[in-house]
Amino acid sequence: MTQEVQVESTHIFQRLQTQLSRMIAETPPGNRLPAEPELAKQLGVSRATLREAMRSFEGQGLIRRRQGIGTFVVGHSQVIESGLEVLESIETLARRIQLEVSMGALHVSQIKATPTMATALQVEENAQLVQIARVIQAERRPVAYLVDTLPEDILAPADLQQGFTGSVLDLLLQHSSLPLATSRAEIQAVAASPEIARLLEIQRGDVLLLFSAQLFTSTGKVVDYSLSYFLPGYFQFHVVRRVEGSR
Amino acid sequence: MTQEVQVESTHIFQRLQTQLSRMIAETPPGNRLPAEPELAKQLGVSRATLREAMRSFEGQGLIRRRQGIGTFVVGHSQVIESGLEVLESIETLARRIQLEVSMGALHVSQIKATPTMATALQVEENAQLVQIARVIQAERRPVAYLVDTLPEDILAPADLQQGFTGSVLDLLLQHSSLPLATSRAEIQAVAASPEIARLLEIQRGDVLLLFSAQLFTSTGKVVDYSLSYFLPGYFQFHVVRRVEGSR
DNA sequence: CAGTGGTCTAGACCACACG
DNA sequence: GTGTGGTCTAGACCACTGA
Numbered sequence: 001m002t003q004e005v006q007v008e009s010t011h012i013f014q015r016l017q018t019q020l021s022r023m024i025a026e027t028p029p030g031n032r033l034p035a036e037p038e039l040a041k042q043l044g045v046s047r048a049t050l051r052e053a054m055r056s057f058e059g060q061g062l063i064r065r066r067q068g069i070g071t072f073v074v075g076h077s078q079v080i081e082s083g084l085e086v087l088e089s090i091e092t093l094a095r096r097i098q099l100e101v102s103m104g105a106l107h108v109s110q111i112k113a114t115p116t117m118a119t120a121l122q123v124e125e126n127a128q129l130v131q132i133a134r135v136i137q138a139e140r141r142p143v144a145y146l147v148d149t150l151p152e153d154i155l156a157p158a159d160l161q162q163g164f165t166g167s168v169l170d171l172l173l174q175h176s177s178l179p180l181a182t183s184r185a186e187i188q189a190v191a192a193s194p195e196i197a198r199l200l201e202i203q204r205g206d207v208l209l210l211f212s213a214q215l216f217t218s219t220g221k222v223v224d225y226s227l228s229y230f231l232p233g234y235f236q237f238h239v240v241r242r243v244e245g246s247r
Numbered sequence: 248m249t250q251e252v253q254v255e256s257t258h259i260f261q262r263l264q265t266q267l268s269r270m271i272a273e274t275p276p277g278n279r280l281p282a283e284p285e286l287a288k289q290l291g292v293s294r295a296t297l298r299e300a301m302r303s304f305e306g307q308g309l310i311r312r313r314q315g316i317g318t319f320v321v322g323h324s325q326v327i328e329s330g331l332e333v334l335e336s337i338e339t340l341a342r343r344i345q346l347e348v349s350m351g352a353l354h355v356s357q358i359k360a361t362p363t364m365a366t367a368l369q370v371e372e373n374a375q376l377v378q379i380a381r382v383i384q385a386e387r388r389p390v391a392y393l394v395d396t397l398p399e400d401i402l403a404p405a406d407l408q409q410g411f412t413g414s415v416l417d418l419l420l421q422h423s424s425l426p427l428a429t430s431r432a433e434i435q436a437v438a439a440s441p442e443i444a445r446l447l448e449i450q451r452g453d454v455l456l457l458f459s460a461q462l463f464t465s466t467g468k469v470v471d472y473s474l475s476y477f478l479p480g481y482f483q484f485h486v487v488r489r490v491e492g493s494r
Numbered sequence: 495c496a497g498t499g500g501t502c503t504a505g506a507c508c509a510c511a512c513g
Numbered sequence: 514g515t516g517t518g519g520t521c522t523a524g525a526c527c528a529c530t531g532a
Binding site for chain 4: 011045047048049052066067068069
């Protein structure tokens with residue numbers, strides 16, 4: 001009916017994306033792209049502009065840039081799919097599709113509750129908490145960053161000494177008699193902070209899907225507050241919604 | 248020759264963010280920040296670096312940059328909160344909290360099904376479809392971009408001539424006898440394309456929450472395929488998840 | 495060591511809003 | 514026209530990797 005109005009000539013960015021898209025498609029997975037200065041020269045743009053255009057492809061998981069090594073085309077990875085009606089650990093989801101995941105960079109610390117944590121966990125401010133941060137890897141690549149915060153009486157650091165594979169949920173299910181019932185998760189899109197970007201080996205500002213969740217027992221007590229950052233392209237979350245007034 | 252050696256060269260970004268954060272907090276909502284060249288000089292950085300640091304604050308909805316006018320501090324806006332168990336239109340959600348929303352930039356077109364659309368809508372490729380794209384505004388600011396695609400026999404362009412306020416869901420509920428039952432939505436974090444960035448008045452590459460949804464009737468027929476892009480900071484989606492099976 | 499991506503700079507020009 | 518943010522450039526230096 002109507003035609004989209006599109007500014008074309010001045011926007012090098014879009015032309016670049018088209019060229020890069022073709023170049024990536026024509027490069028076998030695992031292979032390296034030309035170095036940035038050379039590629040910029042080839043395409044007739046500055047390196048800054050080239051890098052900006054490359055960002056979106058990295059965000060989609062099509063390429064991976066590694067400092068000191070180069071930029072590589074990534075093959076279509078297996079996707080971890082999950083509905084949001086049931087809470088399951090990444091390990092459980094991965095096992096279902098025979099995908100191997102591992103944990104890297106585990107960091108356990110004892111902290112005092114900040115106002116945000118105190119509210120989320122329904123504890124006093126400055127209460128003693130245990131925080132468990134770790135990166136989840138699939139196919140030798142970081143794909144998620146998970147931070148769980150729990151009251152010290154729910155889980156002590158010692159409980160993590162042996163056989164912790166990355167899932168606090170599985171640990172609580174196996175090693176405690178807590179009647180876990182539900183989890184309430186808020187869903188947000190966020191930009192990667194410099195710290196999280198470093199851990200996930202992406203650029204700062206890249207998009208991440210964030211779940212901020214509280215884990216409840218059947219008595220309504222909060223036993224865990226978690227932040228889960230997911231790289232796009234490796235996870236696929238879906239939810240079935242009921243239409244109001246139907247049923 | 249007398250080039251300055253950079254001090255804390257790897258931390259300029261974080262220092263900048265701290266300074267900007269304080270500056271934004273101290274500026275009353277609605278007021279303007281200094282112009283970029285001046286602010287860059289004040290803070291002792293280049294304009295490019297300043298702009299990069301400002302991006303995250305715009306992504307959080309704390310500031311708003313408007314070409315030709317300036318950069319403004321935004322007051323804490325009212326948040327549209329919704330659970331994902333029930334599908335409701337933004338209009339319905341907004342009405343509940345007495346928030347005024349309006350529709351801008353309605354764009355209705357007749358198109359032929361692309362492969363993606365054909366799959367999602369369970370129709371033949373090149374089937375005649377109606378596509379409805381529009382921006383949703385709250386507090387005189389674009390906050391969401393919605394694109395609905397439907398088979399022509401479900402909804403004709405003529406049905407949109409009068410009284411369409413932005414919600415295809417509400418229109419289908421009111422003006423058709425279709426037994427709408429459920430919606431299946433995939434949840435992703437995406438970077439804004441140049442086109443969507445322009446429509447939502449944000450920067451390209453800014454983070455958006457995207458729902459890709461199919462709307463089903465009780466007989467399992469797909470009547471609508473929609474893409475919904477949400478600005479962070481204006482919406483809060485949550486879901487309650489059931490903990491499955493203690494082993 | 496050489497080569498890669500990561501960051502930052504200074505300056506230029508463009509597109510847009512407003513008087 | 515003036516002043517704003519939006520885009521792009523050419524070049525410099527830093528941080529990291531691997532031979």
